[in-house]
Amino acid sequence: MNSSLQLSADGRLRHLLTVEGLSRGLITQILDEATLYTGGGRKLPLLHGKTVVNLFFEPSTRTRTTFELAAKRLSADVLNIQVAASSTTKGETLLDTLKTLEAMQVDMFVIRHEASGAAHFFAQHAAPGVAILNAGDGRHAHPTQALLDMYTIRQHKPDFTALTVAIVGDVMHSRVARSDIHALRILGAKEIRVVAPRTLIPSHIEAMGVTVFNELDAGLQGADVIILLRLQKERMVGAFLPSTGEFHRDFGLTRARLAKLSPDVLVMHPGPINRGVEIEGEVAYGERSVILEQVEHGIAVRMAVMGLILGSEELQHENRRQRAPMNHAPR
Amino acid sequence: MNSSLQLSADGRLRHLLTVEGLSRGLITQILDEATLYTGGGRKLPLLHGKTVVNLFFEPSTRTRTTFELAAKRLSADVLNIQVAASSTTKGETLLDTLKTLEAMQVDMFVIRHEASGAAHFFAQHAAPGVAILNAGDGRHAHPTQALLDMYTIRQHKPDFTALTVAIVGDVMHSRVARSDIHALRILGAKEIRVVAPRTLIPSHIEAMGVTVFNELDAGLQGADVIILLRLQKERMVGAFLPSTGEFHRDFGLTRARLAKLSPDVLVMHPGPINRGVEIEGEVAYGERSVILEQVEHGIAVRMAVMGLILGSEELQHENRRQRAPMNHAPR
Amino acid sequence: MNSSLQLSADGRLRHLLTVEGLSRGLITQILDEATLYTGGGRKLPLLHGKTVVNLFFEPSTRTRTTFELAAKRLSADVLNIQVAASSTTKGETLLDTLKTLEAMQVDMFVIRHEASGAAHFFAQHAAPGVAILNAGDGRHAHPTQALLDMYTIRQHKPDFTALTVAIVGDVMHSRVARSDIHALRILGAKEIRVVAPRTLIPSHIEAMGVTVFNELDAGLQGADVIILLRLQKERMVGAFLPSTGEFHRDFGLTRARLAKLSPDVLVMHPGPINRGVEIEGEVAYGERSVILEQVEHGIAVRMAVMGLILGSEELQHENRRQRAPMNHAPR
Numbered sequence: 001m002n003s004s005l006q007l008s009a010d011g012r013l014r015h016l017l018t019v020e021g022l023s024r025g026l027i028t029q030i031l032d033e034a035t036l037y038t039g040g041g042r043k044l045p046l047l048h049g050k051t052v053v054n055l056f057f058e059p060s061t062r063t064r065t066t067f068e069l070a071a072k073r074l075s076a077d078v079l080n081i082q083v084a085a086s087s088t089t090k091g092e093t094l095l096d097t098l099k100t101l102e103a104m105q106v107d108m109f110v111i112r113h114e115a116s117g118a119a120h121f122f123a124q125h126a127a128p129g130v131a132i133l134n135a136g137d138g139r140h141a142h143p144t145q146a147l148l149d150m151y152t153i154r155q156h157k158p159d160f161t162a163l164t165v166a167i168v169g170d171v172m173h174s175r176v177a178r179s180d181i182h183a184l185r186i187l188g189a190k191e192i193r194v195v196a197p198r199t200l201i202p203s204h205i206e207a208m209g210v211t212v213f214n215e216l217d218a219g220l221q222g223a224d225v226i227i228l229l230r231l232q233k234e235r236m237v238g239a240f241l242p243s244t245g246e247f248h249r250d251f252g253l254t255r256a257r258l259a260k261l262s263p264d265v266l267v268m269h270p271g272p273i274n275r276g277v278e279i280e281g282e283v284a285y286g287e288r289s290v291i292l293e294q295v296e297h298g299i300a301v302r303m304a305v306m307g308l309i310l311g312s313e314e315l316q317h318e319n320r321r322q323r324a325p326m327n328h329a330p331r
Numbered sequence: 332m333n334s335s336l337q338l339s340a341d342g343r344l345r346h347l348l349t350v351e352g353l354s355r356g357l358i359t360q361i362l363d364e365a366t367l368y369t370g371g372g373r374k375l376p377l378l379h380g381k382t383v384v385n386l387f388f389e390p391s392t393r394t395r396t397t398f399e400l401a402a403k404r405l406s407a408d409v410l411n412i413q414v415a416a417s418s419t420t421k422g423e424t425l426l427d428t429l430k431t432l433e434a435m436q437v438d439m440f441v442i443r444h445e446a447s448g449a450a451h452f453f454a455q456h457a458a459p460g461v462a463i464l465n466a467g468d469g470r471h472a473h474p475t476q477a478l479l480d481m482y483t484i485r486q487h488k489p490d491f492t493a494l495t496v497a498i499v500g501d502v503m504h505s506r507v508a509r510s511d512i513h514a515l516r517i518l519g520a521k522e523i524r525v526v527a528p529r530t531l532i533p534s535h536i537e538a539m540g541v542t543v544f545n546e547l548d549a550g551l552q553g554a555d556v557i558i559l560l561r562l563q564k565e566r567m568v569g570a571f572l573p574s575t576g577e578f579h580r581d582f583g584l585t586r587a588r589l590a591k592l593s594p595d596v597l598v599m600h601p602g603p604i605n606r607g608v609e610i611e612g613e614v615a616y617g618e619r620s621v622i623l624e625q626v627e628h629g630i631a632v633r634m635a636v637m638g639l640i641l642g643s644e645e646l647q648h649e650n651r652r653q654r655a656p657m658n659h660a661p662r
Numbered sequence: 663m664n665s666s667l668q669l670s671a672d673g674r675l676r677h678l679l680t681v682e683g684l685s686r687g688l689i690t691q692i693l694d695e696a697t698l699y700t701g702g703g704r705k706l707p708l709l710h711g712k713t714v715v716n717l718f719f720e721p722s723t724r725t726r727t728t729f730e731l732a733a734k735r736l737s738a739d740v741l742n743i744q745v746a747a748s749s750t751t752k753g754e755t756l757l758d759t760l761k762t763l764e765a766m767q768v769d770m771f772v773i774r775h776e777a778s779g780a781a782h783f784f785a786q787h788a789a790p791g792v793a794i795l796n797a798g799d800g801r802h803a804h805p806t807q808a809l810l811d812m813y814t815i816r817q818h819k820p821d822f823t824a825l826t827v828a829i830v831g832d833v834m835h836s837r838v839a840r841s842d843i844h845a846l847r848i849l850g851a852k853e854i855r856v857v858a859p860r861t862l863i864p865s866h867i868e869a870m871g872v873t874v875f876n877e878l879d880a881g882l883q884g885a886d887v888i889i890l891l892r893l894q895k896e897r898m899v900g901a902f903l904p905s906t907g908e909f910h911r912d913f914g915l916t917r918a919r920l921a922k923l924s925p926d927v928l929v930m931h932p933g934p935i936n937r938g939v940e941i942e943g944e945v946a947y948g949e950r951s952v953i954l955e956q957v958e959h960g961i962a963v964r965m966a967v968m969g970l971i972l973g974s975e976e977l978q979h980e981n982r983r984q985r986a987p988m989n990h991a992p993r
Contacts, residue, residue, distance in 0.1 A: 043711040049374040061743055069766055072739040077403040081392055103626035104400055271762060295765035380705040408734040412723055434957035435731055
């Protein structure tokens with residue numbers, strides 16, 4: 001899929017479809033911008049008068065909520081539209097939906113769809129003034145998740161070139177894994193590992209610049225950051241996996257396993273967690289976990305992306321001036 | 332049903348229940364007002380502090396969205412309530428629902444209901460300060476659809492007295508057809524035709540001042556405007572129709588048929604379209620189609636109706652002054 | 663359950679979980695505050711920039727609507743989250759949901775849950791800046807309903823110490839009954855009666871300071887206020903009740919029964935009513951009924967509680983100054 005679609009001729013962000021093809025500079029700009037929005041605080045007028053539609057073909061209350069919060073904190077009007085995927089399986093019908101919504105003069109669509117490439121499809125056909133923000137398309141990409149992961153890592157370990165990152169679990173079906181791998185490579189991570197049973201590793205994934213491990217302890221050895229992936233319940237049957245118990249025994253992150261690692265390793269997870277499957281409950285809220293920070297940063301990163309794409313130059317400038325960390329009012 | 336219910340003693344709009352009984356002057360006022368809201372642009376404070384509730388007994392994401400957008404662009408607070416029709420079949424229960432919501436000091440209810448007359452029922456029992464806006468009741472009326480259709484026609488062909496308009500398809504079950512016919516007559520259209528197989532034409536429809544055609548090419552001959560109706564899937568079985576394929580062959584608007592007509596004929600459809608049934612996909616977004624304009628105008632017309640009913644005199648005046656077309660900032 | 667959890671060290675309201683344990687002074691303060699919000703009127707900036715999430719594990723459009731309206735009238739951003747109760751049966755999962763939402767920097771959660779104690783559970787684990795408002799938990803408590811009931815009673819009969827109040831119907835399963843009993847005791851009501859068939863009276867309820875009646879006419883004799891309870895349809899089968907017809911005959915409030923009582927008795931019901939079960943339709947909107955006042959007061963009381971918990975001292979002060987009844991603009 002053509003990632004240049006998301007940039008304007010002068011290199012500015014027009015849509016956000018995938019991390020692939022973004023420059024290190026642009027990612028850094030987004031993360032820097034997000035620092036203006038962390039720590040809560042006031043509602044900002046950056047998107048006052050703009051309309052953001054959450055167009056979810058795949059239900060996800062949690063993800064929808066983070067985008068809704070981000071847009072409302074920037075004073076946008078937000079509409080939630082939940083579409084039964086079954087009713088729009090054909091590209092033509094998808095296009096009818098998009099064209100109709102565009103005619104309502106919506107400024108941004110946040111789109112989640114079970115089909116890989118759906119967000120690109122929308123961006124290809126979107127009218128000039130309309131932005132598409134990919135909130136997850138099939139197994140393809142989940143760029144804001146990757147950006148919030150990078151933000152969270154950078155808060156704790158600012159030098160990516162020194163980092164070994166282990167991505168653990170159902171890599172095969174994970175758009176989060178794909179987007180994280182792209183982001184880590186662009187930011188120059190020293191080593192990126194994927195750790196999973198053979199059945200959950202896509203073939204040829206080494207071409208993405210990662211090292212494959214089929215054994216957990218070896219994969220975690222020397223890691224600075226562990227990104228656990230959610231094991232979708234519906235994938236836990238049949239050919240991929242023997243049982244969730246077995247998966248937990250072999251690939252679940254437990255206190256015992258964590259105790260063998262560096263004391264400042266970061267434990268991350270895109271949520272929602274499956275306790276006792278990919279992670280032990282105590283680890284999820286343990287002292288090495290930054291899972292709740294990820295949630296908080298998710299709002300800030302989404303505000304940053306929305307602001308960069310939709311905010312007027314003047315308001316963005318004013319915003320940066322007012323929100324400079326030294327003026328930061330405590331929440 | 333008593334259409335005078337929707338006007339106050341001095342002839343101002345109090346509810347909008349049906350097009351029937353509106354004066355040409357009042358329709359023209361609504362359409363003129365809507366010109367202030369086309370072309371997108373700023374959020375306006377006209378309904379700041381007002382509460383609009385979308386009360387939908389019949390699900391329709393698309394229609395709900397247009398009313399929600401219209402109300403939010405005027406700075407109203409909007410609540411969406413989806414009621415399972417089954418739970419409120421009796422008039423008494425409907426009344427309980429209305430009374431309860433009224434007590435919450437809602438200023439306007441946008442009501443969609445599968446029963447003809449539901450909006451009138453609510454208006455009859457509504458407290459003095461509460462406005463009812465009919466967003467479609469059974470086969471009876473869909474007044475904002477008719478108004479946006481008139482707006483769209485007027486943009487292209489301002490002289491209604493010169494127009495021949497063909498309404499094509501499932502006239503029998505269509506509240507859009509009924510409301511369009513009323514509006515076209517009030518605005519003085521030269522000729523109004525309904526074009527459909529005999530089974531989809533209501534008996535005695537000639538009394539509404541229309542000419543009936545049971546053959547498409549004859550019905551389209553000389554038309555300036557074609558309004559296609561959506562064929563409800565659930566009506567495509569049984570006694571009414573042999574098959575959708577046969578319907579498309581006999582009554583679908585195709586490029587071939589369109590090529591035989593005047594090059595400036597307008598193709599309209601209330602949406603969502605059924606490709607390959609009442610319309611060929613290429614026609615829907617072809618150069619004679621104004622279907623997407625209809626969607627855009629739908630927001631503007633709904634803003635106009637809401638503003639006329641709920642806006643204070645002062646804010647309406649200020650609004651007209653600021654939004655005069657010559658001051659119109661490009662979107 | 664520990665009701666002190668809802669008060670800060672200096673006795674101010676921090677969460678609202680239950681009426682139990684609130685002082686007469688604090689309840690009076692909430693009711694006084696609510697007078698500022700009755701009669702409709704302007705939108706107030708008290709909670710501008712605050713985020714309120716309606717987190718409903720048990721569906722209730724009506725209750726959700728009142729909280730949504732209350733928060734929006736105070737200019738908060740409101741998000742509605744409907745959670746399938748089945749997906750969060752375990753405390754651990756509930757906690758994951760709460761922690762995740764907290765990390766999104768929500769200021770208040772309005773929680774409705776089918777399990778008694780759910781709101782307490784959330785309050786126990788909530789981060790310091792996060793408030794919990796109980797919108798009904800199992801059979802335990804529904805404090806805002808009790809407060810709006812007290813508000814409504816006080817409007818008509820300000821001296822609680824002179825009042826005999828009869829609570830009629832399914833006391834067994836009613837959180838409204840429990841919360842009303844606590845509130846009436848705290849405010850010093852002269853006599854509190856519960857009136858129901860034996861099967862719908864919890865054992866040992868006398869310990870709450872009420873008198874039990876198993877016969878309706880005796881229970882209503884001399885009452886100043888009648889609070890009817892909603893009979894849940896799903897409880898109308900099996901061991902508890904013979905039939906709804908029989909219940910109506912023995913415990914339904916009819917015009918005939920009402921005619922035998924004092925002409926200024928108040929008829930109350932938390933809604934939605936079951937016509938012909940606990941109440942005759944004509945009584946529901948008759949002249950002794952204050953059921954619709956209860957709905958209106960429900961918004962005001964919820965605004966008061968939200969404002970007291972979340973509003974800044976300065977804005978609360980300004981608010982009281984501007985909204986003093988003598989300056990009250992008519993709606």
